[in-house]
Amino acid sequence: PTPLPICVTGDPVLYQIAAPVTEFDARLEALAHSAMVTMDAAKGVGIAAPQIGVSLRFFIVASRANERYPDAPNMAPVVMVNPCILAASNELVAGEEGCLSVPGKRLSILRHQWLDVSWQSLDGETHHARLEGFVARIFQHELDHLDGITLLERIE
Ligand SMILES: O=C(CSC(=O)[C@H](Cc1ccccc1)CC(F)(F)F)c1ccccc1
Numbered sequence: 001p002t003p004l005p006i007c008v009t010g011d012p013v014l015y016q017i018a019a020p021v022t023e024f025d026a027r028l029e030a031l032a033h034s035a036m037v038t039m040d041a042a043k044g045v046g047i048a049a050p051q052i053g054v055s056l057r058f059f060i061v062a063s064r065a066n067e068r069y070p071d072a073p074n075m076a077p078v079v080m081v082n083p084c085i086l087a088a089s090n091e092l093v094a095g096e097e098g099c100l101s102v103p104g105k106r107l108s109i110l111r112h113q114w115l116d117v118s119w120q121s122l123d124g125e126t127h128h129a130r131l132e133g134f135v136a137r138i139f140q141h142e143l144d145h146l147d148g149i150t151l152l153e154r155i156e
């Protein structure tokens, strides 16, 4: 499908608590595909459903090496439905983040260094993993979007 418009600062959908996904059906797959195409067109390393106007709890994590994080892993994009943080490091790390919904801003944000997380894939299967570094950062950034929090609400 064609990329969708990305909601930007001020759009109410960005400040809502997104609803859990209960139907793992073709509609969800179509929404996830639209988010993927939109993220790719915007050259992002992640995108959350509320950013395309959908207040549902899923996002995509798609780390790739970039000038700010040259050692970031190049990973196949992962669609994470109903994501949860099960445990997080006490250690926090500051790092530069951008947001497709806050165009032109680069802010230094404190994030947990590692996370134990769980999520469901599009087929409804549950997965667990330990994330660290840039991938953990993207996860925390996208999870904020599901809870109505953008970079601007994270300024120390
Ligand atoms: O590709 C971007 C553009 S911003 C981006 O990809 C957001 C994800 C993100 C970038 C950097 C750190 C954490 C999350 C996507 C968003 F807004 F939809 F969530 C980038 C920005 C800063 C560092 C590395 C990469």
Ligand SMILES: [Zn+2]
Binding pocket: 098, 099, 100, 101, 141, 145, 151
């Ligand atoms: Zn964002």
